[in-house]
Amino acid sequence: MNSLSVTLDDLGGALAPIVATAFADDALRAAGDEELLAVVVAAGRMIQSAQALMVDAVAHIDGRSDHVAHDERLTTRTGCRSLSELVQRATRVSKRTAADVVTAARAVSQRMAISSGEVLPADFPAMRDALADSEVGVDGIVAVAGALRGCSGGVAGVLAADTELAASARGTGADGAPPACAEDLRAQAQIWALYLDQDGQEPREARAMRKRGLTFGICRDGLVPVRGNLLAEVAAQFQRECDSVLNPKLDGPASRGPRFTDASGGGVDADGALGSEGPFAPDGFDPDGYDPDGIQPHRADIRRRAQKQHDVFATILSVAAASGTLPTLGGAAPTLVVSVRAEDLAEARGAAHIDGIDEPVPIGVARHIGCAGSITRVILGDEGRIVSLTTDERVFNHHQRKAISLRDGGCIIPGCHIPASWCEIHHVVEHSRGGPTHTDNGVLICWHHHRTLDTSGWQIRMTNGVPEIRGPAEWDPRQQWRAVTKAPTRRHDIMARRN
Known part of the structure; x- marks a missing residue:
């Protein structure tokens, strides 16, 4: 009789050419919707069957570690530091997926008592049976075990929840609902956990308060790792703040973006003004900055979700620091201190240093931070004595900010809808090069576009106090300068001229 591993290997060997042929022939392209759905269902069932055997095997590997010395464990003999690493190497899955497999294995494992050799029941026997019948996979087991482990409702309560949740996974529950997916099982298990927790909500809140925290690691390669637990609220x-900033309008088209063409035979002069015959624009875009159809051409936002949320966090910190409502530090508002050699800043080379961060940062960081803040120039003598101390006030006051916000409406980069209150004010002509802190030299720009202005291809200039944008070549191959102010009164004037 063939061993189970040989049988599985034979099944895999039979499946592989079927898959290869389907891909080579592009067989599913001509399939109907019902056939495509049937393939997804059948493949999902096969995955759950394979996961059941993998979980059981991992459970036995884990259980045998209880009965042998450390040097004799399979993990040790294969050069792995943990069972999760062994699963990663054996299956080539991610660290997180391997951890879920181990969690599922321990939830349905029937361990053996060391003293008597008796096989003990699994912590979640009903879910184990559902796994054996390919009715649930690793995700479902983890959803249930994660919510119910550690509940103070006693074994009987947990077993009752296990039975009901397994029935839900099979689609045989009392409510007659179809088989529950992993997310449904997680939600149901969390309700059970609240019901079984006899301590009530207050002790849970106390535990959450005790475990809350946020820690920052050591800066490496310009990045500081963050770890911790946030309270639910x-x-x-x-x-919510991420949602307010990362609204769907921020996501650009999947393509390289629109290309500007003369839609009506007119044209645009070198300054991007209207031609004699009509506007030079795609999809109703007006080069004067007003879009009557609500369509603004823009580049695709290629940031990942995690990167966008990082930028939202950076924006929140900037807004909070500028609000003036935070407690003082050393008698002054909490201020980010960045130091850089004057000659390095002037020549855009070298590195800068941030107070509290051991690793030097690129010179561009100092330029970005200094653009929106004040600069204190400290000149040190050869032996370190302070010989000069001067401060350049380069922060736009609240009256200037209100005026610029009225003119620009929000981040001036086309396609970006970050509101004015979330934006920074950028000196179009850098203060270090003589640019004044004046409304004719300041524009609203969000943290992300401000931080990437030197490398993104966007250019900004001011013409008679009006901000103008010239985008990257893929946004506008003809590289025209276009006014982008969003002032409501100016939009009204444009509509009045058109009508």
């Missing part, structure tokens, strides 16, 4: 508030 704090995470929800941050998510």
Whole structure:
């Protein structure tokens, strides 16, 4: 009789050419919707069957470690530091997926008592049976075990939840609902956990308060690792703020973006003004900055979700620091201190240093931070004595900010809809090069576009106090300068001229 591993290997060997042929022939392209759905269902069932055997095997590997010395464990003999690493290497899955496999294995494992050799029941026997019948996979087991482990409702309560949740996974529950997916099982298990927790909500809140925290690691390669646990309401508030900034309008088209063409035979002069015959624009875009159809051409936002949320976090910190409502530090508002050699800043080379960060940062960081803040020039003598101390006030006051916000409306980069209150004010002509802190030299720009202005291909200039944008070649191959102010009165004037 063939061993189980040989049988599985034979099944895999039979499946591989079927898959290869389907891809080579592009067989599913001509399939109907029902056939495509049937393939997804059948493949999912096969995955769950394979996962069941993998989880059981991992459970036995884990259980045998209880009965042998450390040097004799399979993990040690294969050069792995943990069971999760062994799963990663054996299956080539991610660290997170391997951890889920181990969690599922321990939830349905029937361990053996060391003293008597008796096989003990699994912590979640009903879910184990559902796994054996390919009715649930690793995700479902993890959803249930993660919510119910550690509940104070006693073994009987957990087993009752296990039975009901397994029935839900099979689609045989009392409510007659179809088989539950992993997310449904997680939601149901969390309700069970609240019901079984006899301590009530207050002790849960106390535990959450005790475990809350946020820690920062050591800066490496310009990045500081962050770890911790957020209270549910704090995470929800941050998510709401992410949603307010990362609205769907921020996501650009999947293509390289629109290309400007003369739609009506007119044209645009060198300054991007209207031609005699009509506007030079795609999809109703007006080069004067007003879009009557609500369509603004823009580049695709290629940032990942995690990168966008990082930028939202950076924006929140900047807004909070500028609000003037935070407690003082050393008698002054909490200020980010960046130091750089004057000659390095002037020549855009070398590195800068941020107070509290051991690793030097690129010179561009100092330029970005200094653009929106004040600069204190400290000149040190050869032996370190302070010989000169001067401060350049380069922060736009609140009256200037209100005026610029009225003119620009928000981030001036086309396609970006970050509101004015979330934006920084950028000196179009850098203060270090003589640019004044004046409304004719300041524009609203969000943290992300401000931080990437030197490398993104966007250029900004002021013409008679009006901000103009020249985008990258893929946004506008003809590289025209276009006014981008969003002032409501100016939009009204444009519509009046058109009508």
